[in-house]
Amino acid sequence: MTERKSVLIGIIAGLVWSVSLLVVAALYVTIPVFALIPTIMTAFFGPGLVLTAMIGCVSHRRFSKGKFTGPLSEAGEIDRSVVQNTTEQLVIAAAIWPAAAVILGPYGPGVIVVLGIGFTLARLIFWFGSHNGPAMRAAGFAGTYFPTILVALWALATLVS
Numbered sequence: 001m002t003e004r005k006s007v008l009i010g011i012i013a014g015l016v017w018s019v020s021l022l023v024v025a026a027l028y029v030t031i032p033v034f035a036l037i038p039t040i041m042t043a044f045f046g047p048g049l050v051l052t053a054m055i056g057c058v059s060h061r062r063f064s065k066g067k068f069t070g071p072l073s074e075a076g077e078i079d080r081s082v083v084q085n086t087t088e089q090l091v092i093a094a095a096i097w098p099a100a101a102v103i104l105g106p107y108g109p110g111v112i113v114v115l116g117i118g119f120t121l122a123r124l125i126f127w128f129g130s131h132n133g134p135a136m137r138a139a140g141f142a143g144t145y146f147p148t149i150l151v152a153l154w155a156l157a158t159l160v161s
Helices: 003-028 033-043 045-064 074-103 105-132 134-160
Strands: none
Touching: 003 105, 003 134, 033 045, 033 074, 033 105, 045 074, 045 105, 074 105, 074 134, 105 134
């Protein structure tokens, strides 16, 4: 299988994951609306822990070479790139999820909890895939990016209707 086909399969898997997250959240996860603020605050806990682990890994790779400056190994550069992309994804999520959680009314708290769990798992897949294969990397990226885009579209559609 070509790398391009492998990446396409990963993207499709990430899109299926994304739609599944939102469907499961909407149909099966009910959290009272009065719990919205604590839910928003805790939804980012898992993603924050993953980012912390990634940053720690980059620091460990630097320190294990005996110095904190200078070039990283190839694995260290991959981890640094994963940290950068994860930070970017987390900023997008932080800008969209809280508003979407409010706009979606009774679905909001459950959706944001599922988004946080999904983000955490997809970022771990992205991290592992960045070291091991383009399909997993693509699936992890898409599984983080598309849920945020889809929940933003859902919130916009809710506002318009």
